[in-house]
Amino acid sequence: MTHLTPTQALHGSAIIQALKQARVEFVLSVPDICTSEGLLRPIANDPELRLVRVCKEDEGVSVCAALSFCAKRSVLLMQQTGLMDSANALRAIAVDYRNPVCMMIGLLGKEPDVPPQQSARYGVRIITPMLDVLGIRHLVMSSDADIPSCMQAIDDAYERSQPLAILFGRNPQ
Numbered sequence: 001m002t003h004l005t006p007t008q009a010l011h012g013s014a015i016i017q018a019l020k021q022a023r024v025e026f027v028l029s030v031p032d033i034c035t036s037e038g039l040l041r042p043i044a045n046d047p048e049l050r051l052v053r054v055c056k057e058d059e060g061v062s063v064c065a066a067l068s069f070c071a072k073r074s075v076l077l078m079q080q081t082g083l084m085d086s087a088n089a090l091r092a093i094a095v096d097y098r099n100p101v102c103m104m105i106g107l108l109g110k111e112p113d114v115p116p117q118q119s120a121r122y123g124v125r126i127i128t129p130m131l132d133v134l135g136i137r138h139l140v141m142s143s144d145a146d147i148p149s150c151m152q153a154i155d156d157a158y159e160r161s162q163p164l165a166i167l168f169g170r171n172p173q
Helices: 012-021 036-044 058-068 081-086 087-096 126-135 146-162
Strands: 024-029 050-053 073-079 103-104 137-141 164-170
Touching: 012 036, 012 103, 012 146, 024 036, 024 058, 036 050, 036 073, 050 103, 058 073, 058 081, 073 081, 073 146, 081 087, 081 103, 081 126, 087 126, 103 146, 126 137, 126 164, 137 146, 146 164
Parallel strands: 024 050, 024 073, 073 103, 103 164, 137 164
Antiparallel strands: none
């Protein structure tokens, strides 16, 4: 087991606290192996956040958009394969109609200290170019130090009514 210094580690508990500070109330999810232990399980047990399990990621895109019409903030937690699967829903609902669909995306197989676009894994390497083509702002969250800027990006997405993708640079612990 590799031991990470505090500046390298990404803690699910820190992400959860920051989501609450960013006024996120709902977390929609299709379970994924990247975030299950460090983030999804603690969210499921947190009484201040409402976990909504969806069958497919494109359903989550629609529900996040609908919640924004009710002045409720949400994030869609998924894996990069779900992002690819939901591209058309994102294009229509989030981009064309300018809805603040905020996504937190686990990059299955990504090497922790390698930028996504330099990954040896094709399925990871194509994610940022795909988001660029869709016109979706994206950030990488690799350590606790990245959390504040990612939460500020959520605020910005809701203020500007635009989609956002936060990519996990490492699995939260």
